[in-house]
Amino acid sequence: MHVLQPKHSKLSEKESEEILSKLNVSKAQLPRILSNDPALPEGCNVGDIIKIERKDKDKAVIYYRVVV
Numbered sequence: 001m002h003v004l005q006p007k008h009s010k011l012s013e014k015e016s017e018e019i020l021s022k023l024n025v026s027k028a029q030l031p032r033i034l035s036n037d038p039a040l041p042e043g044c045n046v047g048d049i050i051k052i053e054r055k056d057k058d059k060a061v062i063y064y065r066v067v068v
Contacts (some may be wrong), residue, residue, distance in 0.1 A: 006054040008039050011064075016049045019064060033065035040067065 011019065020026065027047065033039075035046055044050065044067050052063040 005039055006052050008041055009051050009053075010041050010044055011049045011051055019049065023064075027066050030064055030066040032068045035067050 027049070030049065033050055035044065040050065046067055048067045050065045050067060052065065054061045054063070
């Protein structure tokens with residue numbers, strides 16, 4: 001992983017369900033990330049939810065993507 005690349009991590013099934021219910025969305029409503037994206041961690045499959053953490057000054061900004 002490159003120093004400028006934000007941290008990408010795969011969520012477990014339990015974490016995925018918690019995020020979907022917290023945001024009140026389905027997987028189909030999340031933004032997508034391609035399965036061949038080089039930033040994805042090892043072992044990601046289609047349908048997995050990825051958490052992307054970016055540093056913005058003093059706080060972390062978190063994004064979620066579904067692998068397609």
